[in-house]
Amino acid sequence: MNGNKVETAADKSANLVEETVLDDSTSASTYFESYEDLTVHRLMLEDIPRTESYKRAITLSNMFKNKIVMDVGAGTGILSLFCAQAGAKKVYAVEASKIASIALENVKENNFADVVEVIQSRVEDLPESIKVDIIVSEWMGFYLLHESMIDSVIHARDKHLKPGGKIFPEYATLNCALCSASPLFTTNWDNIFGHKMSSMRVLERQSLMAKPQVEMLEEEDILSVSRNILTIDMNSVTVQDVSAIRSKVFIATHNSGIYQGVVLWFDVTFPEPDEENEEASAEIVQLDTSPFSPQTHWKQTIILWPEDREVEEGDIVAFELFLGRSNPESRSYVIQLSELDAATEEHPVPCECGSAKCDVVRAFLENCDDNNEDQDMLSIN
8 A cells, every 4th residue: 555645624735645635715705694594404405314213312301391492503493393292392593694683483383482582692692691401403514523613502501500410412424435436537537439538537526525525325336344433422621622633543344345535424323312301212212313314414434545446355445534624614624545554553452453453352351351350250259
């Protein structure tokens, strides 16, 4: 492996680096204005896995009865309506964009104006005197962190959530895998009405590498098991925790195929229902945006390498993935993917990459753990 890099960054430097930024110029005003486009909200409302997951988590948990709720980034107000439907005593539907006026009309039309108060404001500008039992928010962006709306939820938690309050969703994970990217390469440049245009293939690759691609992959495009890059506990995460993430990944291919890049997706988990509440559903609701689940509007995020590589089942691949704010005020991230040499790079311990060496080390450690448990049992007896 050659140590190639694919980056999105604020400025260009090395020849080996292809650099750009995923909407890095997005200012706060531009960001909120973008959510005044009704087509954006229609896309989200028609995302059945997304909207149905929130509806199930809110209406089946029985946690909302007589509670005070804050909906951060309420949009058209659908989550606020779910909360009111679930018996909330009061819902603050906080929306910074002008779509707040539509949310208010939706609240009135569904006869919840006595429960849901629509506030057109950034959550950061609300008075600290507002205290709530539950925060709900659909804050996730592409590759989980794009748009940085998680910052607003963290602010709401720290300023407005009562001790012991709940956050919907409660946990989030960012995952990655090796992939082919067949949906991105659908043109046969070797036969354009009987003529070859191989130079167009080069230009196409360069264009697609200019920024991470958002596309829905098929199961057969995934060439490895997935690896967790980041786990977020919304009860304790800080803005600093999600400002820069660096992860070295060692992974084995489980399929032979054309390795073209790394794919990212996320899942979120909602709070576990109260076991002491007999009326509550026992279901723990999750929303999964992987290629193995029904399609969502997030699809998956693909970071391409400069060239295709053929891999065989069982090949060990290593890379380092970095996601970091391009600047403290930015709502987007620098994404850098660097290829590592799996044979010479130091692996973590334990490592689940599938190499013989790492399997031996892991088995040894597991055996040690088993022996320690046996010793503990002996000492107890």
